[in-house]
Amino acid sequence: MKRWQKIAARVSGSVLVVLFVGLMVVSRSQALDLITHPIGEREAIDQTPADFGLAYEDVSVTTPDGLNLVGWYLPSKNGAAIMAQHGYKGDRRGLLDEAAMLNENGYGVLLTTVRAHDLSDGEVISFGLNEMQDLEAWYQFLLTRSEVDPGRIGILGNSLGGSLVIQYAAQNGNIQATVAHSAFSSLDDTVATSIKYFTGLPAFPFAPAIVLWAEQEVGFDSSEVSAKAWIGGLSPRPVFLLQGGADTAISPESGQLLYDAAGEPKELWYEPELGHVAFYTELPEQFEDRVVGFFDRYLLGD
Structure with missing residues (x-):
């Protein structure tokens, strides 16, 4: 019995590691998408004040x-x-x-x-x-x-x-x-709503992870903005x-x-x-x- 408990614990631990790594990978990808806006992805300016x-x-x-x-x-x-x-x-x-x-x-x-x-x-x-x-x-x-x-x-x-x-x-x-x-x-006040709106992902567990990645990639603290x-x-x-x-x-x-x-x-x-x-x-x-x-x-x- 103890042997199976050890195996179950190891499997559970491995699953948690995989889930955590997956969370980090997806969150970083979404953070990069949210903070970058290359010229090639922007819409043409087809209207003017004229x-x-x-x-x-x-x-x-x-x-x-x-x-x-x-x-x-x-x-x-x-x-x-x-x-x-x-x-x-x-x-x-x-x-x-x-x-x-x-x-x-x-x-x-x-x-x-x-x-x-x-x-x-x-x-x-x-x-x-x-x-x-x-x-x-x-x-x-x-x-x-x-x-x-x-x-x-x-x-x-x-x-x-x-x-x-x-x-x-x-x-x-x-x-x-x-x-x-x-x-x-x-950002902290609105992150749960905005992450769901802009990415389609559920606020938990992605919102805090995405903000952390965005802060790291840009080099700022959300409280500064x-x-x-x-x-x-x-x-x-x-x-x-x-x-x-x-x-x-x-x-x-x-x-x-x-x-x-x-x-x-x-x-x-x-x-x-x-x-x-x-x-x-x-x-x-x-x-x-x-x-x-x-x-x-x-x-x-x-």
């Missing part, structure tokens, strides 16, 4: 570490400008509707890209660690525009872009107003958060977590039936009224 009847310029900047980033600029008519940052593995087209809306209300709009996205250089996504250089390069571009008042610059972002703009505005005190749409509060940790630094400048309760790409609790961590003035627009980055699509008139109203109030003094 399709909306808008005047625009093709623009580019170089980051401090030598990467070339591309964007579009819609000139300002009221002295104020908004930096608009797309989401995870997206591109400039992702905010064209919102950019058109803002520009029609007089705002200059700089449709920014970050490394490893669109037609910009780079292949590794670091969730904010290196992307802060990118947003700073775009901010410096706006300072060269004679029609833009440096004291009237705001920022808007969707999804990952929402998390990035919170991190960036917290580090640049000259950003006067921030709008974050479906921004995740932190936590919008929830940074958002308090925006105060006394305002932040407007938009979150849908039916979001399946990030944790739908993200909006409330960010709101609770933010200082005043702050606003949270929560719609329980809306999914990820769905406010403009589903509620365009309310979106225009509330988002433009927010920027008018804090950038124009209206």
Whole structure:
């Protein structure tokens, strides 16, 4: 009997080792897929502001570490400008509707890209660690525009872009107003939801293992790129958060977590039936009224 118990124990141990190795192999593969975005895997840019009847310029900047980033600029008519940052593995087209809306209300709009996205250089996504250089390069571009008042610059972002703009505005005190749409509060807060959405794998046991591999491959700690940790630094400048309760790409609790961590003035627009980055699509008139109203109030003094 003892002999069979020993054999069973050895077999069980071997099975556990195989399962663990399999978990690590799959998790590393998925982590690499999540953090890399080669140019050959990106979609063609088949739409421009011209399709909306808008005047625009093709623009580019170089980051401090030598990467070339591309964007579009819609000139300002009221002295104020908004930096608009797309989401995870997206591109400039992702905010064209919102950019058109803002520009029609007089705002200059700089449709920014970050490394490893669109037609910009780079292949590794670091969730904010290196992307802060990118947003700073775009901010410096706006300072060269004679029609833009440096004291009237705001920022808007969707999804990952929402998390990035919170991190960036917290580090640049000259950003006067921030709008974050479906921004995740932190990688740790959203990992269970997001891993299932982006990979199809169950959160347990893969989510923590994938995050660990991503941290190792990029060379960062997830706490360094936590919008929830940074958002308090925006105060006394305002932040407007938009979150849908039916979001399946990030944790739908993200909006409330960010709101609770933010200082005043702050606003949270929560719609329980809306999914990820769905406010403009589903509620365009309310979106225009509330988002433009927010920027008018804090950038124009209206």
